[in-house]
Amino acid sequence: MDKRLCTTQADRPRNLNKPQAQCFQDFIVCLGEFKTPSTSLDNEATIAQVCQYLANVLKVQNRRKIYGFVTNLTHMTFYCAEKKPYSTSYHYYKSQHLEMFNCLSKTSSSVGTKRKLNKEAWEIFTKFLTMNPGFYQYTTLNINPLDDLRGDRYSISRKLGTGVTSMVYSLVKKQDNYLIDDVENCVIKISKRTTCSESLINELKIIEQLKQSNNQNKFDFFFENVIDSSPAGNFLVFQNELLSIESLTLIQSKQLIDVIQYLYDCRIIHRDLCPPNLMLDKNSQHLKLIDFGYARTYEMNEITKEVPIEGTTIYAGEKFLLFYSRLSLNSLFDPYYAYERTFDLKCALNVIMVMSNCEIRVKMDSINALPEVKQKVLSSLELWKNLEVNNENYSKLLNSINNLTGTTDFDVIKDEVDKLFKH
Known part of the structure; x- marks a missing residue:
């Protein structure tokens, strides 16, 4: 998670575990591979390895193009891999070899060889590493x-x-981070695109x-709680890592009602209440949204809030679902x-039903698997x-x-x- 644009095999820690390696792939902007001087850059295995690296990144990041290089410290070759739209095939491009050193001559003592940097090659390499960020066509995360x-203070342990x-x-x-105020573990949430930054700004x-x-x-x-953030909405840093949950107990279900009451009293509507957004704090053992x-946010005395439809749909109430089901094809876009x-x-209530009843959960899993939102x-x-x-308590x-x-009705x-759980 450092600030450099290029990620090379030399930079990459060799002791990465599998979760760390999976995280690492999200941040790759361009690739570089360092070989020993005795390795030929024309070696078929070397070329195949570089091309495989590039193809893997394109696949993981769902990206159209990526650049890379390979060097044996005497020569350097640049690569480009491109995935054509609506195709599973890749096109690879390779430059000519660039000599990294020239003007080789024996020293007067005949002890060694004096080498001089190839200025043109190093200028090309430097320019390749310092191009405008848009050149690399990296779009996985909205960072620069x-x-x-x-x-400089934290390392990624895994993707959550x-x-x-x-x-x-x-x-x-x-x-080597000796700052007392820095917590041992925290969570960073990074926006995918510039258009998604508004969501993180709104969340803060x-x-x-x-x-x-x-x-x-x-x-x-x-x-x-958010302990750090980007003014542009690129990322938020949260204080604690929470645990995902697969089901809800009676106590947790009542805690969820308390959470909704808190939002209600603050005149705030979440709009994306669904199982993945319910987590457990391992310290307090309390449910968190x-x-x-x-x-x-509702204005004072505002009964409804007319805004674009976002967030959850299938866990919503009947009124919302009826409204959505009657939308014409044209109106579905906005x-x-x-x-x-x-x-x-x-x-x-619907989340509680799904997360406390196996039969309903199976039905909801089938609904989630449907290809179209309208379905x-x-x-x-x-x-x-x-x-x-069929369910009287529901x-x-x-x-x-x-x-x-009002708020007193939440009790x-x-x-x-x-009663729902007792029956």
């Missing part, structure tokens, strides 16, 4: 050489996840609003929806309608949510959740 990604707008990595404090804004509720203890229980990139204050609460919406709408008819919970008038909903 000027970004301070804590590379990939979302629509960002990738998340676990960071470990380096052994929402988290700051949540911290202003004058209840720091609840904030620490319910959410994860993450990923506020799509969150919005649809708006008037999000009601109870949107997150309905999502929370997923229609299938999930059918699932929740059938559940409302139906009562929906009724309580639909009749919610009633938690009591209904208790």
